[in-house]
Amino acid sequence: MSSHETRPCVPDLKKERLKCDFNVEELTNLIDGGKEKTALRRKLRSVISSESAYIDPIPPEYMSHEDQFSNELRKTCHTAMLMNKQNIDIKTLQLSKAYIGVLKDGDPLWVHYHVFIPSITGQSDPEQQKIWMEKIRTWKIFGTYAQTELGHGTFLRGLETTATYDRETREFILNSPTITATKWWPGGLGHTVNFAAVMAQLYVGGKCYGPHMFMVQLRDENTHESLPGVTLGEIGPRFGLNTNGNGFLRFDHYRIPRRNMLMKHAQVLEDGTYVKPSHSKLSYGTMVRVRVGIVRDTCIQLQQAVTIATRYSAVRHQSELIPGEPEPQILDYQTQQFKILPQISSVFALFFAANSVIDAYYSVTAQMDLGDMSLLPELHALSSGLKALSASDASRGVEICRLSCGGHGYLASSNFPRLYTQTTCAITYEGENTVLWLQVARYIIKSYRSAQNGNNLKHSVSYLSKQPRPVRGDLSNNGLLEAFKAAVFKLVSDTEGRIQRVCAKGQNYHMAWNQCSLQLLKCAEAHTRFYVCEQFVRKVEMAKGTENVKKILKNLCRLYLTHHVSVNSGDFLKSGSLSQNDIAVLEEEMCSLLEVLRPQAVSIVDAFDFDDGQLNSCLGCWDGDVYQRLYDEALKSPLNKTDVPEAYYKYLRPLMQVGLKSSL
Ligand SMILES: CCCCCCCC(=O)SCCNC(=O)CCNC(=O)[C@H](O)C(C)(C)COP(=O)(O)OP(=O)(O)OC[C@H]1O[C@@H](n2cnc3c(N)ncnc32)[C@H](O)[C@@H]1OP(=O)(O)O
Numbered sequence: 001m002s003s004h005e006t007r008p009c010v011p012d013l014k015k016e017r018l019k020c021d022f023n024v025e026e027l028t029n030l031i032d033g034g035k036e037k038t039a040l041r042r043k044l045r046s047v048i049s050s051e052s053a054y055i056d057p058i059p060p061e062y063m064s065h066e067d068q069f070s071n072e073l074r075k076t077c078h079t080a081m082l083m084n085k086q087n088i089d090i091k092t093l094q095l096s097k098a099y100i101g102v103l104k105d106g107d108p109l110w111v112h113y114h115v116f117i118p119s120i121t122g123q124s125d126p127e128q129q130k131i132w133m134e135k136i137r138t139w140k141i142f143g144t145y146a147q148t149e150l151g152h153g154t155f156l157r158g159l160e161t162t163a164t165y166d167r168e169t170r171e172f173i174l175n176s177p178t179i180t181a182t183k184w185w186p187g188g189l190g191h192t193v194n195f196a197a198v199m200a201q202l203y204v205g206g207k208c209y210g211p212h213m214f215m216v217q218l219r220d221e222n223t224h225e226s227l228p229g230v231t232l233g234e235i236g237p238r239f240g241l242n243t244n245g246n247g248f249l250r251f252d253h254y255r256i257p258r259r260n261m262l263m264k265h266a267q268v269l270e271d272g273t274y275v276k277p278s279h280s281k282l283s284y285g286t287m288v289r290v291r292v293g294i295v296r297d298t299c300i301q302l303q304q305a306v307t308i309a310t311r312y313s314a315v316r317h318q319s320e321l322i323p324g325e326p327e328p329q330i331l332d333y334q335t336q337q338f339k340i341l342p343q344i345s346s347v348f349a350l351f352f353a354a355n356s357v358i359d360a361y362y363s364v365t366a367q368m369d370l371g372d373m374s375l376l377p378e379l380h381a382l383s384s385g386l387k388a389l390s391a392s393d394a395s396r397g398v399e400i401c402r403l404s405c406g407g408h409g410y411l412a413s414s415n416f417p418r419l420y421t422q423t424t425c426a427i428t429y430e431g432e433n434t435v436l437w438l439q440v441a442r443y444i445i446k447s448y449r450s451a452q453n454g455n456n457l458k459h460s461v462s463y464l465s466k467q468p469r470p471v472r473g474d475l476s477n478n479g480l481l482e483a484f485k486a487a488v489f490k491l492v493s494d495t496e497g498r499i500q501r502v503c504a505k506g507q508n509y510h511m512a513w514n515q516c517s518l519q520l521l522k523c524a525e526a527h528t529r530f531y532v533c534e535q536f537v538r539k540v541e542m543a544k545g546t547e548n549v550k551k552i553l554k555n556l557c558r559l560y561l562t563h564h565v566s567v568n569s570g571d572f573l574k575s576g577s578l579s580q581n582d583i584a585v586l587e588e589e590m591c592s593l594l595e596v597l598r599p600q601a602v603s604i605v606d607a608f609d610f611d612d613g614q615l616n617s618c619l620g621c622w623d624g625d626v627y628q629r630l631y632d633e634a635l636k637s638p639l640n641k642t643d644v645p646e647a648y649y650k651y652l653r654p655l656m657q658v659g660l661k662s663s664l
């Protein structure tokens, strides 16, 4: 049983927690990656929780744009100092989940830690790393990743910022020739960072070598003023993440030393000789790394949303289930269970998928360091697919959780608005989802064709080698995975055939690709979904622990499988891998799983082990005292400081005094 059991809570939640039939702590350890990691996370959390510096002077919603930014910059700088004092690696803190909730609407240094530093370590040579990392370590350099421009985000080859090598002075000249060449979006660029890793078109001797990365100083290290030749600013309020300090940047023939080109993979020698990288897309390496991390981040955001929605659904009573009987907990409605429980299963699916793609990332990059690039295309497809799937599943999941809380889910004090804006932007950044799905599709179609020509395929696509033949009526987990393979195979072979038919009618390949791209998106998503399902099944098979925890995992896994078969039933029917009767049986099973999992729902989300400060939600607190919290939070509105607001005297009273003259 959970160590939380003894803490007071409303009777509804107490009743739910008493129903718990598994060891909550064991599930917490699993999600953390082991007992030691749970202990470390809790230790870090206690350090964070005892810091008064993290208390917002007023709810940030009521602060100005400028004050919100300044408040979050204060907290993120405090964290750096604190971790330094406590001798804790800041990355350990940020990767441990303990830091969730400290920064409310974005961290002005997030891109510094998670995109800029990996760019320096992944793209610069040992000598460059030594110089720059020392300055980063001692807080002389804070940086951002400046790639996207006003005119081009997705299409990197279309970037307009130029870096032209001047052989005489051994410098690069950075320039933004047009308005559309303005760098736009980089986090922290506005007023926080003093350096940037800038993606620019490399020109040597009049020849363009494509996008390359450069280390560029933007602000004076002492005064923080922007340097001559550099124009900087913030891009203004956004849908969310308003304190990330997203900025713009223009260069006017701005000179940097030759060695400020990041030279791990490609180089420009003093005499202007260009040394090309061992793989043309190595300069895109940072994006692969960040995409891998997004799978984990979105999983954690979904954990927060389901915790809030589940606890609230256990506390909220509404309507009558049986006429004349007291209002039931809304979690007793099957439709409510169907909103929430599949999202809980999604958390686990994303959790296992995130772990496997992180493992894949480290093993492939280790091989690449030894010069073997053969697995890079597979890693690119896998990381792109999982980034797209996790971002869209999690943001849809957060929105479903919000809707499941009715009107109160729409209040800022539910924390759903922030959770939603934080999750949905992951659909756009680090590669817009549709674009990434098309990258996955490109890999799948190429693989399928390669198999047709008799070649062996890499692990994640090996099932495209020959038509899978699932055993009819086998609805076990393995049977369903076989059915998935057959359904994806059919989608891929049909789509490839369609591209060929369009080409045969005289259309060129690229136009044919565009005409089939809706179908291609389906192939990419189905392939990635299959990967996630397979990981879920295998990881649950391998899970160690007590029977009751394994039972929870098995039920969640089964719910995930039956839910996704149900949602995509057309693909299974078309491929003949499942019959109409099979689908009906699986849908019935899905409904009974909702019933089986419902009594454990509160305890499962308790296992995610967020404290109230982290959830920051009146609806999701541990004790379930929802209504008092909603009321107290409303009282904090500055409009409630006076009974009659100033605006009444200025606008409403004069109107009321004039009265209606015409008879409309
Ligand atoms: C808290 C909030 C923080 C937010 C932080 C967010 C930070 C950011 O957003 S930074 C900016 C991120 N920007 C992006 O991700 C841009 C997305 N665009 C791209 O990645 C590329 O331009 C892309 C992939 C769409 C197309 O690239 P392009 O060079 O035109 O490639 P394309 O012609 O389609 O493909 C060429 C080959 O390269 C391969 N390739 C493309 N990208 C990669 C890669 N990253 N790794 C390996 N191979 C790759 C393709 O698979 C293809 O291979 P093949 O020819 O064998 O089939």
Ligand SMILES: Cc1cc2nc3c(=O)[nH]c(=O)nc-3n(C[C@H](O)[C@H](O)[C@H](O)COP(=O)(O)OP(=O)(O)OC[C@H]3O[C@@H](n4cnc5c(N)ncnc54)[C@H](O)[C@@H]3O)c2cc1C
Residues within 6 Å of the ligand: 111, 115, 144, 145, 146, 147, 148, 151, 152, 153, 154, 155, 184, 185, 186, 187, 241, 246, 425, 428, 429, 430, 431, 432, 433, 434, 435, 438
């Ligand atoms: C919160 C946030 C933080 C960010 N942080 C950074 C940062 O730190 N550094 C940085 O450099 N950038 C950053 N970005 C920028 C981000 O990476 C880009 O917005 C993203 O890559 C998408 O590019 P875009 O905006 O040009 O969209 P576009 O490419 O213009 O997309 C618009 C539409 O066109 C479609 N489309 C585009 N190309 C194709 C195609 N080939 N086939 C089919 N459809 C297509 C897309 O699917 C989409 O529907 C950030 C963005 C956000 C929202």
